[in-house]
Amino acid sequence: MATLGDLERAVMDLLWEHPEAITANALRDLLSQRPSGDGDGQESRPLAVTTVLTVLSRLEKKGLVERERSSRPHRYRAVTSRADHTAELMLEVLGSAPDREAVLARFIGTVSEGEAATLRKLLGRD
Amino acid sequence: MYWTSWLLAGLAIALAWPVPVALSRAKWPATAPFAAMVLWQSLALAGGLSMIGAMLCYGLVPLGGNLAAGLGGLLDIFLGRESLDALGLVHAFALSAAALLSAHLVFTLWLTYFRINRQRRRHRDLLALLSSPSHDRPDTLVINHEAPVAYCLPGGSRSVTVLSDGLMTLLSPEELRAVLLHEETHLTQRHHLLLWAFAAWRSALPWLPTSRLAQRAVSSLIEILADDVALRSVSKSTLVTAIALVASGPARLPATALVGGGADQIDTPATTSARLSRLLAPTPPLARKLQALVLAGAALLLALPTALLLVPGMLGG
Numbered sequence: 191m192a193t194l195g196d197l198e199r200a201v202m203d204l205l206w207e208h209p210e211a212i213t214a215n216a217l218r219d220l221l222s223q224r225p226s227g228d229g230d231g232q233e234s235r236p237l238a239v240t241t242v243l244t245v246l247s248r249l250e251k252k253g254l255v256e257r258e259r260s261s262r263p264h265r266y267r268a269v270t271s272r273a274d275h276t277a278e279l280m281l282e283v284l285g286s287a288p289d290r291e292a293v294l295a296r297f298i299g300t301v302s303e304g305e306a307a308t309l310r311k312l313l314g315r316d
Numbered sequence: 317m318y319w320t321s322w323l324l325a326g327l328a329i330a331l332a333w334p335v336p337v338a339l340s341r342a343k344w345p346a347t348a349p350f351a352a353m354v355l356w357q358s359l360a361l362a363g364g365l366s367m368i369g370a371m372l373c374y375g376l377v378p379l380g381g382n383l384a385a386g387l388g389g390l391l392d393i394f395l396g397r398e399s400l401d402a403l404g405l406v407h408a409f410a411l412s413a414a415a416l417l418s419a420h421l422v423f424t425l426w427l428t429y430f431r432i433n434r435q436r437r438r439h440r441d442l443l444a445l446l447s448s449p450s451h452d453r454p455d456t457l458v459i460n461h462e463a464p465v466a467y468c469l470p471g472g473s474r475s476v477t478v479l480s481d482g483l484m485t486l487l488s489p490e491e492l493r494a495v496l497l498h499e500e501t502h503l504t505q506r507h508h509l510l511l512w513a514f515a516a517w518r519s520a521l522p523w524l525p526t527s528r529l530a531q532r533a534v535s536s537l538i539e540i541l542a543d544d545v546a547l548r549s550v551s552k553s554t555l556v557t558a559i560a561l562v563a564s565g566p567a568r569l570p571a572t573a574l575v576g577g578g579a580d581q582i583d584t585p586a587t588t589s590a591r592l593s594r595l596l597a598p599t600p601p602l603a604r605k606l607q608a609l610v611l612a613g614a615a616l617l618l619a620l621p622t623a624l625l626l627v628p629g630m631l632g633g
Contacts, residue, residue, distance in 0.1 A: 252438075253438075275445070279459065279461075
């Protein structure tokens, strides 16, 4: 039994693969074509479009999916690419230390000769 | 009451500027990180208490000889039993300032909490879509990125440690263990709560030297504490290599600074340098007697403004 979280992930994966906006119906068809991850051979219950719509509106609330309201039925697309989201996460983690690459250079400049020698020995040990 | 307010004001000024400056320049905190952490907390609490207490006591001078009597007098004014004229403009101003400062501190603490929580929720949402659980470690997520990154995301029972692919290819298994032990210590010792309190303290009073120095010291001390726990299980050279490799690893990211809070675990270059220095040129830990002295000092520091506020009332019956 797939949880809502698993479905969100599957939907996002599909939207990231399809840059053009697609309808919930088309998404449902793509989702049911996917091989189920557990591989226990059991026939899984076909996914209802309402379930897909629920997942999409949750993702929309989280700001990950946007909806084209100009056509009926509405079409959905990912707000930004997978790589952009990963970059957003990494920026949040590394953001406050933008000169990370300079850390060691700066450090080497401030340490005593003994400390620098120890560090060189440790890093060059392989 | 009059003298109490001046004593508290003197204490507030000392704790706002010369004391934290001296403490931030001292070398011993790195050799006794726990005691130093307690001292910084006591400094911040005693500083806030004496700041508010000084204004409160000064404002209450016309209403009574001690805090209890003064507050009783204030209540009488609010209930209309006493005229506001008894207070006078200057003292009413001091009382308002005390009330405003208290409200400001509480409100900022609350606001910071919600800001951090919102960022963390967003971070968790994205992680759920972008990372996969580690095969061999519980409560660990792996994110597909070449930059070597390890951090922890606190959240009660949902706390996780996040590693990047880049980190796992860069470090040997033993070095990876050192990094994980370090991150897990942040979670088990609840360092995010300390960071939250001091971040709030700083955004409430950004112009105060103590709030800036305290935040910097605390974020450096939690790294030292986490390193010390990791050192119980891995060798010093393993930890040093891991820190150095992570710090020098490829980080091809635009140099935009974002406000931390989502991940809550941020090493600044200065902190990394301090960690490496401490490990490479070890100094013996501060003697137990001196550590006990620091802890006693921290308790005394907090007891002083409390006593100044409460004892006159008790003595006066």
